[in-house]
Amino acid sequence: MSLSLYENFVEKFTHIRLLRQIERLLKWDYETCMPVAAVEIRAKQLAYLNGLIHQESTSQAYRSGLEEMVDLATGTIKLAGVSPIEASNLTIWSKDLLRLTRLPISFIETFTAAKINAVKVWKQAKLSSDFSLFSPWLQKIVDLNKKQADLLGYVDSPYDALIDLYEPGMTASTLSTIFDDLAPFLSSFIKKEAIQDSPYAAYFDHDFSAEDQRKFNQLLLDTINVPSTCTRLDFSVHPFCMGMHPTDVRLTTHLGGGLLQNIFAVLHEAGHALYELGFSKEAWNTPAAQPISMAVHESQSRWWEVMIGHSLPFWTYIYPTLQAYFPQLKGLSLSNFYQHINHIKPSCIRIYADEVTYPLHIILRFEIERQLIEGNISAADVPDLWNNKMKDLLGIVPDNDAMGCLQDTHWASGSFGYFPTYALGNIYAAQYFTAFSAAFPDWKVRVAGGSFLFIKEWLHNNIHQYGRRYDTAESMQRVTGQSIALDAYKDYITKKYR
Amino acid sequence: MSLSLYENFVEKFTHIRLLRQIERLLKWDYETCMPVAAVEIRAKQLAYLNGLIHQESTSQAYRSGLEEMVDLATGTIKLAGVSPIEASNLTIWSKDLLRLTRLPISFIETFTAAKINAVKVWKQAKLSSDFSLFSPWLQKIVDLNKKQADLLGYVDSPYDALIDLYEPGMTASTLSTIFDDLAPFLSSFIKKEAIQDSPYAAYFDHDFSAEDQRKFNQLLLDTINVPSTCTRLDFSVHPFCMGMHPTDVRLTTHLGGGLLQNIFAVLHEAGHALYELGFSKEAWNTPAAQPISMAVHESQSRWWEVMIGHSLPFWTYIYPTLQAYFPQLKGLSLSNFYQHINHIKPSCIRIYADEVTYPLHIILRFEIERQLIEGNISAADVPDLWNNKMKDLLGIVPDNDAMGCLQDTHWASGSFGYFPTYALGNIYAAQYFTAFSAAFPDWKVRVAGGSFLFIKEWLHNNIHQYGRRYDTAESMQRVTGQSIALDAYKDYITKKYR
Secondary structure (H helix, E strand, O other): OHHHHHHHHHHHOHHHHHHHHHHHHHHHHHHHOOOHHHHHHHHHHHHHHHHHHHHHHOOHHHHHHHHOOEEOOOOEEOOOOOOHHHHHHHHHHHHHHHHHHOOOHHHHHHHHHHHHHHHHHHHHHHHOOOHHHHHHHHHHHHHHHHHHHHHHOOOOOHHHHHHHHHOOOOOHHHHHHHHHHHHHHHHHHHHHOOOOOOOOHHHHOOOOOHHHHHHHHHHHHHHOOOOOOOEEEEEOOOOOEEEEEOOEEEEEEOOOOOHHHHHHHHHHHHHHHHHHHOOOOOOOOOHHHOOOOHHHHHHHHHHHHHHHOOOHHHHHHHHHHHHHHOHHHOOOOHHHHHHHHOOOOOOOOHHHOOOOOHHHHHHHHHHHHHHHHHOOOOHHHHHHHHHHHHHHHHOOOOOOOOOOOOOOOOOOOOOOOOHHHHHHHHHHHHHHHHHHHHHOOOHHHHHHOOOOHHHHHHHHHHOHHHOOOOOHHHHHHHHHOOOOOOHHHHHHHHHHHO | OHHHHHHHHHHHOHHHHHHHHHHHHHHHHHHHOOOHHHHHHHHHHHHHHHHHHHHHHOOHHHHHHHHOOEEOOOOEEOOOOOOHHHHHHHHHHHHHHHHHHOOOHHHHHHHHHHHHHHHHHHHHHHHOOOHHHHHHHHHHHHHHHHHHHHHHOOOOOHHHHHHHHHOOOOOHHHHHHHHHHHHHHHHHHHHHOOOOOOOOHHHHOOOOOHHHHHHHHHHHHHHOOOOHHHEEEEEOOOOOEEEEEOOEEEEEEOOOOOHHHHHHHHHHHHHHHHHHHOOOOOOOOOHHHOOOOHHHHHHHHHHHHHHHOOOHHHHHHHHHHHHHHOHHHOOOOHHHHHHHHOOOOOOOOHHHOOOOOHHHHHHHHHHHHHHHHOOOOOHHHHHHHHHHHHHHHHOOOOOOOOOOOOOOOOOOOOOOOOOHHHHHHHHHHHHHHHHHHHHOOOHHHHHHOOOOHHHHHHHHHHOHHHOOOOOHHHHHHHHHOOOOOOHHHHHHHHHHHO
16 A cells, blocks of 8 residues: 555656656757757757646655655655655655745746857857956856855755755865865876977877767767667767667767767767666656766766776777777887877867876866855956966966856856766775775786676666666775775876876 | 637637647657657656546536637627628637537547557558558447547538548548549659659769758758748658747658658758748737648648759759759769659559659559448458459559558558648649739749748748638638639649649
């Protein structure tokens, strides 16, 4: 009896999950396939779907259905005889509902319209490197995010309410503690390196055949066991991964940036894809088929892109094949190739940053966006602050704002509190990797020999299969026996680069 | 005041049209992009969308909104001061609503489930050429179509209710009159031809480069002014065209069937695409952005595939380019190429039939499906009847049922009354073409010189721009000054082949 109440609830509101999948397909199509002239009608389709999803997810029927099983005010589960998984799902649904109902439709509509305009203006501002164009729109987005934080509620900082959207439970204060420790640690690696280009850069200054790159991309996906029956790989301006369902996960990459950029984009998106592919097919319409958080998602992409994809064992196995596909690399030894892909050099553009300097770009953005949201600075202060922090953290200053504070779309797109998940992803990946290395002390030998399935299985067994059953801190504790901490990451960087 | 009532209605129910576009995108994706393992979740997504569309299109709110403007029982428009276009839209919406409400959800669900199973069984039956497997499912689909005809209502034959779904206003009796005239006329062309292969067939027995075919496909689309900003061309098992909106129309073709099959598939689907692209962008959420009927849609595809695409002027212009792309054709003269593409030879498979024998395949299907629906024969009688009629109409008998009555998916997919639209499309195309030739007596010179825009514009001005404003008979009268008749088609075939 109690079970059927739960099952009826899942069944009755399955369409909300279907609508979310459909919305994601429309977004994927927008970036990959859609004829350019269809942009206006697609905006109408998406606006309608978003409204419908919000309406259905916050309907009285949905709320009443949940309230039969959970006391929403306290979070207490009233239903007897629920399994631990069901209890976890009920708790997550309740939290999600409370959060959603705090944002009225009128706010969502205003925010959505502002974001669309802000992105338009940001594109112009970036093209002409003219921050003054974007400044009033940035301030508008900041103010709307403050409003959003007020609606969502918070204890210490309004920024906490925003990061909670992407990394539940994380706070500005915790982030500051982590980043204040991390910044000088990473900067110390820069000082010891001469700021110069990799001596092997010329090997990659070729027009590598697009057709061969496509083939090598597929080989990479096959090698690390991304199943082609459940995925596809397309090309888009910015690489991304869109998961609709554990049987339908779509990756994109980009050929315009160069051979290595393409290869690491494929590995990065493959990491995201394997996470989404690892969710339960049976429980696809529950939180069991959802990621814990954006930072855990990023830990999975960085796992395959960096921990594995930038490792010597990985290239020991695959480099001869890369050379066979691209004879231009015949003269470059494995050891020099490895040095090249792990070369540290501060640069202005986040998405091209190496493993060591990358988190510094994130720390800079965190410090600025936190101050914006907490009201200590205004949008107009951003360019100077950006350039000063670049000098402090990375020792360089961008030539102009297009290469500086106008480079990313995130703020224009309305996302505040999102950037930190990129850095956290690296930290989590290193923590998970320490546990993995302990379980498989011979992983390097296995990988150098072309064995990869055990890695996917370890990730699946320890992380993927649970979906949102455990939050980040619980997942970390279960998998590594530890809290979220910097030690593993610092240890990994030190061993690799010192 | 009266106008705002109308406009409010359009605005309030625009989401129904958006949902239909989204459903079409999911179907397009299913055929072109979707990973194979996603078939089950896609079925769930489509089933939900279909249910939602039916629910919204037949809701009490929709009905009440329409009833404020139209007396649904009589079709009388109650709203004062409506424009002719608005009046036409109100009439069409009323008819569509009445038809939809005649089919209860329970019937639609039963029918949908039966079709899914019937297609599965049909695929097996076709593979093993074993009609006995399919026979009970064919009978089930026939019975459900009889039930559907009863629900929809009819005067003379239940078949009338079904063909009305695809070609409003057409009847079994009218079709019999047309086809009884057409069959001996077309058969007479076969008797005069020796039943043998084209002497130039060997020229096409090559592996033509897929990449060059892709490029030539694009050149064809550019040549006849299919705008690339609003379209895309993909590959699928069976070529099709899916229009979501006048700015988003997607074509597919198929490379596996050979060079000519690919070329004519592109021209055929381009004809469908130009129709959908020609609808009003402003009135996209009204019947002004919908096709008159399946047969008129087919007239547009056959126009570009056959009337233009199999004409000597067309190939006078484009054949040198074809030869440049595919040097294998260097030895084949334009005149012999033209003979080859217009070679008449009866064959068992409808989709590979030439222009003259094609309608005979349709007449055969019409005569069988009419008798099935009118209950004069049962599914088990189909194979013998098929083979006898093949002998009568085309002078040949298929080796087995896979090449015979199991070749098409239409019946398994639940469509009865659809096949005749293929033949009607040719007849309408010839009628429209007579009017076009009168307006442009120099069309051959223009086309041979590479001019095509005037054709697209004539079709747009006379047919496309109106959407469903006029029904087939009205459109024909306005464009050609005549009723639907065979004369133009017979005249065209006679001039070309006698």
